Amino acid sequence: MDPNRVIVFDTTLRDGEQSPGISLNAAEKLEIAQQLARLGVDVIEAGFPIASPGDFQAVRTIAREVQGPIIAGLARAHAADIERAAEAVRDAERPRVHTFISTSDIHIQHQLQSTREDVLGQARAAVAHARSLVEDVEFSPMDATRADVEFTAEVLQAALDEGATTINIPDTVGYTMPDEYAAFLTRLYVLVPGLHDVVLSVHCHNDLGLAVANSFAGLKAGARQIECAINGLGERAGNASLEEIVMLLRVREADVGLTTGINTREIARASRMVSRLTGYGVQPNKAIVGRNAFQHESGIHQDGVLKERSTYEIMSKASVGFDDVSSIVLGKHSGRHALQSALMDLGYDVAGQTLNQAFKRFKELADKKKQVTAMDLEALVTDELRADVSSYTLEWFDVEASTRRPPHATVSIITPDGETVRGDFTGDGPIDAIFRAINSATRREARLREFRIDAVTGGQDALGEASVILELSGSTAAGQGVSTDIIEAAALAYVRALSNVERKVIMAAEEPEDAQPLELSGTP
Numbered sequence: 001m002d003p004n005r006v007i008v009f010d011t012t013l014r015d016g017e018q019s020p021g022i023s024l025n026a027a028e029k030l031e032i033a034q035q036l037a038r039l040g041v042d043v044i045e046a047g048f049p050i051a052s053p054g055d056f057q058a059v060r061t062i063a064r065e066v067q068g069p070i071i072a073g074l075a076r077a078h079a080a081d082i083e084r085a086a087e088a089v090r091d092a093e094r095p096r097v098h099t100f101i102s103t104s105d106i107h108i109q110h111q112l113q114s115t116r117e118d119v120l121g122q123a124r125a126a127v128a129h130a131r132s133l134v135e136d137v138e139f140s141p142m143d144a145t146r147a148d149v150e151f152t153a154e155v156l157q158a159a160l161d162e163g164a165t166t167i168n169i170p171d172t173v174g175y176t177m178p179d180e181y182a183a184f185l186t187r188l189y190v191l192v193p194g195l196h197d198v199v200l201s202v203h204c205h206n207d208l209g210l211a212v213a214n215s216f217a218g219l220k221a222g223a224r225q226i227e228c229a230i231n232g233l234g235e236r237a238g239n240a241s242l243e244e245i246v247m248l249l250r251v252r253e254a255d256v257g258l259t260t261g262i263n264t265r266e267i268a269r270a271s272r273m274v275s276r277l278t279g280y281g282v283q284p285n286k287a288i289v290g291r292n293a294f295q296h297e298s299g300i301h302q303d304g305v306l307k308e309r310s311t312y313e314i315m316s317k318a319s320v321g322f323d324d325v326s327s328i329v330l331g332k333h334s335g336r337h338a339l340q341s342a343l344m345d346l347g348y349d350v351a352g353q354t355l356n357q358a359f360k361r362f363k364e365l366a367d368k369k370k371q372v373t374a375m376d377l378e379a380l381v382t383d384e385l386r387a388d389v390s391s392y393t394l395e396w397f398d399v400e401a402s403t404r405r406p407p408h409a410t411v412s413i414i415t416p417d418g419e420t421v422r423g424d425f426t427g428d429g430p431i432d433a434i435f436r437a438i439n440s441a442t443r444r445e446a447r448l449r450e451f452r453i454d455a456v457t458g459g460q461d462a463l464g465e466a467s468v469i470l471e472l473s474g475s476t477a478a479g480q481g482v483s484t485d486i487i488e489a490a491a492l493a494y495v496r497a498l499s500n501v502e503r504k505v506i507m508a509a510e511e512p513e514d515a516q517p518l519e520l521s522g523t524p
């Protein structure tokens, strides 16, 4: 085998399933195992067969149905565990039994309540027994990183003497540090030269957030198998995340020189499947598979990525199978380039002053909304186009609403001549009050024919779109307004409808009777 090829041992279905609250049935485990095979992992640790009849059945089903990877079952250093594991994986193309016993004094004294001598004997017997049942036997000295290195070496020598084919060095409680872990492995290679003839493996936990860093240090020290789990699942803070270590090796391959057999384009699918079946969501800012991992929200980054992706991305989202995720997210930190590009996607070719005006409205909206969606943008732009044909402008308004007295509205309007006029009114409801306050300020007797308000987008911070039809001196016209505040949306719509109807009245008075009515533009 290529000495630079790293064996990917996936333990999502064993250590990953040890995450509190996860219990996968045989069908669910099989579905994940099939995806792991598509992903191209080399070994699937399918479960702990002695743990329950269900887990035994799940491991057996996977062993029978999943082609490609080695299928492993975990076993304590007990004959019954080993026999159950061997039976469960027996029908696999390539079965493996993974047996383990602690070598740290903390575990030997307090958990096993035993002695180093007994542990040495149990390890030897366990590997020998496993080897009598299957060819491929992995041995792990549990809690090795807190154990005496000389004693661990002695146990490993016994495991090798009995025919172990892979030796795994677990950092069971996520205690070690990269330099220390690498030094521990280097020392084991010196103390147990036979380790050079088998595969040395790393199995790191994330209690201090170092699982991937420690695993990587182990690979640099000579290990060629990495035990990891999709989405970093595993006991307590989890195991090294498969996607992180695999992409680290891929992205820095030229510098590190190690490869895996993983089809990285299957990573996103594997992550989503595991998340769905385990009920463990992925944190948005998780490396590689988090929702944000390939999204850019800030204007400077968006500008860079729009000009050349590599300015702010060290890998492409396509390389991990996230083709369907949009890279540019519009929010309060976005700039004109991103807005222009998003508008272009919607079919609006805006530039110059129109872009500046849309950008101003967009920033105001982004201050109110966490994320600005395509629908919000569309509403904003059409609203901006409508604003171009308005004659009256709503400068500001105040509405006092209460259940104890009738609502009162005050408005300030800028007329087509640039004059500021004010009006106020006490109405039946806040919208009625503001509409009549606009009439009072403009000294127009417009009559409301229709009023409707719709939510443009979902959620508490949704944009509302108000539509108003007004009648003035026998003519009618419509106006629309958009805002996160429905009273403001209604007032904008009223002011625009008033501008439109007034223009119609003037035109009707000026033009011959067969003239066509003026069409308002509002769509791209």
Ligand SMILES: CC(=O)SCCNC(=O)CCNC(=O)[C@H](O)C(C)(C)COP(=O)(O)OP(=O)(O)OC[C@H]1O[C@@H](n2cnc3c(N)ncnc32)[C@H](O)[C@@H]1OP(=O)(O)O
Pocket: 015, 018, 048, 050, 051, 052, 075, 076, 077, 078, 100, 101, 102, 111, 112, 113, 142, 172, 235
């Ligand atoms: C670091 C790891 O991830 S190790 C794997 C952890 N995974 C699991 O434990 C999940 C599956 N486990 C189970 O379903 C159960 O714990 C079983 C079926 C394996 C055992 O259940 P029980 O027999 O009731 O024992 P229990 O879990 O309470 O205690 C563990 C026993 O195993 C012993 N033990 C622990 N590790 C080992 C080992 N590697 N080899 C031999 N014995 C061990 C403990 O000393 C304890 O023995 P004791 O009963 O003589 O005190």
Ligand SMILES: CC(C)C(=O)C(=O)O
Pocket: 015, 074, 100, 140, 142, 143, 168, 170, 171, 172, 173, 203, 205
């Ligand atoms: C069983 C072993 C490999 C384990 O999961 C650990 O020590 O963390």
Ligand SMILES: [Mg+2]
Pocket: 015, 170, 172, 203, 205, 234, 235
């Ligand atoms: Mg573990």
